[in-house]
Amino acid sequence: MSTFLLWLSTLPALAQVPIIIAAFVALVGVLIFFIEIAPRRGRVYTILRLAACVLIPLLILAALESYTIAIIAAGVLGVLFFWLDYRSSEGAGYLFQLVGFLAPAIVLLIIGLVVPTIQTTIQAFLNARGDTFVGLDNFVWIFTQPQAVRTVLNTIVWVLIAPVVSTIAGLAYAVFIDKSRGEKYFKILVFMPMAISFVGASIIWRFVYTARPAGEQQIGLLNQIIVLFGGQPVTFLAVDPWNTIALIVVLIWVQTGFAMVVLSAAIKGVPAEQMEAAELDGTNAWQRFINVTVPGIRSSLVVVLTTISIASLKVFDIVRTMTAGANNTSVIANEMYTQFKNFEQGRSAAFAVVLFLLVLPIVVYNARQIKKQREIR
Amino acid sequence: MRITSRGRVLAPIAAIGVMGLALTACSGGPGGGPGSGGGAGEADGKVTVYGTIADTEAELLEESWKTWEEENDIDIVYESSKEFETQISVRAQGGNAPDIAIFPQPGLMGDLATRGYLKEAPESVVSNIDEYWSTDWKAYGTVDDVVYGAPLMASVKGFVWYSPSQFEENGWEVPTTYQELLDLTATIQQSTGEAPWCAGFGSDAATGWPGTDWVEDLVLRQAGADVYDQWVANEIPFTDPQIKEAFEAVGEILKNPDYVNAGFGDVASINTTPFGDPAGALADGTCALHHQASFFDGFITDAGATVAEDGDIWAFVTPSIDGSGNAVTGGGEIVGAFSDDEETVKVQEYLSSPEWANSRVKLGGVISANTGLDPANASSGILTQAIEILQDPETTFRFDASDLMPSAVGAGTFWKGMIDWINGTDTDTVLEQIEAGWPSDG
């Protein structure tokens, strides 16, 4: 594996792309082939299954050049797994197929996200050097420091405002341009902010928010407008609490495009018959929208709100590049980064745990949705 | 019509187990060896150097060791990042550290050294330090009596930039005591009716740092070097009356709406003015006085003014309280190493030598505190003056306090505190907030 990757890295950059993708697709192809033949009856297939159960983990670990113990463990597990699969109530091969579909994703998630999450959670109860157990000290620190409390509150403000506004704006826009002339171009205009990196976005908004002293030429668009109407220039990113709102506007600007694209697709899926029937009942456009369109795209609305809520909870780049958390604009993700930078791993991890707790309601709500969906089917 | 599931509990566990357990259940086996991602710890003819120095300065840095690379057949691969402070700790913890890091803050180097990531400085480097650097400078690369690195470049802070011709026209004198500086400020204000000082604290994520330089200058001049050292070590907290005194002395100028912010607006505009912008205000004469380190001559030159004693703009060192002695604050870089192979040691040795210092200073724009450096090599009058200050045995030199403090304070609450303070938060509250940022286990 690492030999292959080393060889790969000696090639020209663009030659690496097709090779790695081809290698990957070939692997997946083999996997799907095995999945397909897994449940077939007959001794040949049973032996094939046994071979695959034992050989695949061995090959993977050998490719990773892992340790002897690990390889032996994998072999033992493979045999155990084969036996379980053979005895499975769903019929032989079912479990094998399931693992074939899920294992790549689950393994990657475990090494890349689950392990760090566990590590972080443990760290949240240790001191900065991670060698002494300090109980809830880090959390006490967060909730007794006015600045830290403010950080948590700001994050809550973000998650209350940004998802709702961008979803409403995206939905309204999607409805307004639906089936209009030039829909494609309308969409591109609002979607464009998604294609801009945050470094670009922070510069873009500098030209909107920057304030120059009264009597001088303004280079920030908003202040130019204010001055035109005879007002005094406002330093948007310095005046608490409006600066947080100013930053939230940037996220809304970016996420509305996402909401609009998804919801527009959803609106088009609402059966025309329902709309026509409602029309025959003599309802007006607003009633049709509330009684037909919204219920029709309900699950899409949930997906969009969820995705943007999580994006708002994790918001980092915008705050980092525009204010770095100065003037009470900090949010949890930014503070985590700052504390990490200051070698305060314990506090940084405690912030992360607070973030997990904040997202719980969203997870619980979605879990219920998923359960409901299952019951419908 | 879908098949109802009665799968065993073991199924998902087994699913994950096949590979997951195999990956995690083992410890031992052959040692993995040190990470090779950054090339730390192997002799391969390459030495990776990582730092904050970017852009033009980075090109000059690479030029400064070019000849040496060819002579010694070692390839120095330099990489810079604006996010260096965070990246270096991530990479050190992740086992992907560079061979050598150029730390702009001794405090950050100390953080990594006390956590056991840095290698002790080799003997040849230590002997270079003893020979060419003052004990003050040696101390900045030393943590718990172990030397980890040698200084690289330096800058002298606390210059006050002004226009000699403007002073001459109005009959203003360069002040020699701090009180005279305050009197001069009042005089300029009365005769012009405009604010004499301009200031800019804006620096993206580092907004606020120019303010810390002001405070440090005043602590060093009012309370003295001993108090300064105790303050850096947090033996004297920010909430101490002596530190508060320094803040209030700075406030006499920076928080007085009659004295700032020339060409930019009110007091609060200091925070939103990028720290490079006052160069323009100095050049076009809207601002009479500006407090900033020696590097500012480059900014003024960019703004189209000449920096010379008889030119458009020149500078004097912020005067001491009674006009005697020369106490200056300054900054610089410390070179630390994460590996100790032969090539890395050779590079470290070269970077701590006067040969390198002269080679780099000749290229212009920077100075070094290396005593083997010839002041004549400096590229501008102000830099020559700065080198002389650094090499003068009478000078009491103190490293920028915010760079020495742990980064939680020095690059964290101290910066933020300056912003709040300029925005009008009262001094006591700000001092408490800054002090609260001190790490839980220093």
Place this chain on the structure above:
Amino acid sequence: MSAVTPIDLPVDAEQKKVLARGERRAETGFAKGAKRRLTSRGATIAALVIAILWTIPTFGLFVSSFRPANEVRTTGWWTIFSNFGLTIDNYVTVLGSGNSQLTLADAFINSIAITLPATAIPLVIASLAAYAFAWMNFRGKNVLFIGVFALQIVPIQMALVPLLQLFSRGEIFGFPVIAALGQSGYAQVWIAHSIFALPLAIFLLHNFIAEIPGEVIEAARVDGAGHGQIFFRIVLPLTMPAIASFAIFQFLWVWNDLLVALIFADGAVAPMTKLLAEITGSRGQDWHLLTAGAFISILVPLIVFFSLQRYFVRGLLAGSTKG
């Protein structure tokens, strides 16, 4: 469009109609019911206002990128006519920028080499997993799925150090488990991006795959197709729009990412974002260059967006077509 004509799909005509309905309506700008549509003059005006509001900031940047540095700093971009001065200096400077290890052109190639595999790999893996969650039964399925969904919240910053330990030392929790990847070019970045994309990709694709009418799957099963065939010949073609649109989102995210690149793309494999973050000078004095830099880096995403835009119309219909 034939992206949605499944091969040998054993479905009756009725089903096909249902499947094609949303698609058809999406593609015809003027459906038969055009005169009965919700939009009116007022709505069009409202849409115009939103469009203008959303475009002005970007337009301002676009104008600024063609102005001399000093003008950018001192005057508003809307004064372009009174302070007339157009220049391509910013672009020239940015294109000529770089460091000792790579030029902007190299970084551009790096960006492409990082983005394409980092888009393809997680999508395939996520589709496999999403299929299992939607159409296979096992105990603890819901819990596991919710767990995967909840992983979306893990901030990337938290996962950086553990992943770096795994790549550079082959360690998890400090135990050595695999041989270190070492200096293998882009591999670290690909793997890191793939991992971070999975939770959201699985969540969105699952919603879509679960919407495929059960009768279609059932019919294929009766014909003797196993899960492998069903996935490959029915699910993939039917969810192509969703996969394509998520691919575009993922492409944008990876292309614009800086955080992952900072950690995993050292030196010679650095993408454009990393280089652009460094061009503003050692003290941020050259930030006007970013105006041009932002537009150079936006080019590819925009081309991708324009050329694949029709997929957006039909993509990500998660949970909206009750078949």
